[in-house]
Amino acid sequence: MQCHNEQGYLVSDKLFSRIVNDNLEVRTSVAIDPATGAAEEGALYTYEAIPRATVMWFDVVYNRPEYFRVRQNGIDQIIQHGKNTEGEGWKWIQENVEKGLPLMEHMGVGAMNTRGMGRFRILNIGGTVHGNT
Structure with a gap:
């Protein structure tokens, strides 16, 4: 890893995917039946989320x-x-x-x-x- 202008780090493509995947939050939830307000049978699922307060950067291009x-x-x-x-x-x-x-x-x-x-x-x-x- 190499520090770049004390604002961030440059990492190789191989390491980048590892860093991203290791820092995703895996959450578990259950689907709720709107008619009964109870959990649906067999409706447990997991999903990945980016952690709160993650700083991201992007460009907007105007043509x-x-x-x-x-x-x-x-x-x-x-x-x-x-x-x-x-x-x-x-x-x-x-x-x-x-x-x-x-x-x-x-x-x-x-x-x-x-x-x-x-x-x-x-x-x-x-x-x-x-x-x-």
Whole structure:
């Protein structure tokens, strides 16, 4: 393992999968019959979960919408948001995505949302712009 800028560690692909799998939480639960409110017979199951307070990192890539076309009535239309946004439609997309990301703390992503799973908080919105913007 090698420390990188005192912010994290670089590990080999072989070691990475081992670290991830060894740190997943395995939980056991039982399905409840909604009619009776009791446990269903033979409905014991297990699932894996990422531990609470796990810090994850991801990129969001914004592409210029004018690079893409939508076919409407047999004619290719340029995707444009709002008036006079040609060449800057990606800014509209970025603005709206960044408005929506904080909602993940309340809405959740993935399965088992009713059990409080899949909720996460975005700690650092923004960053360096790369790509075709």
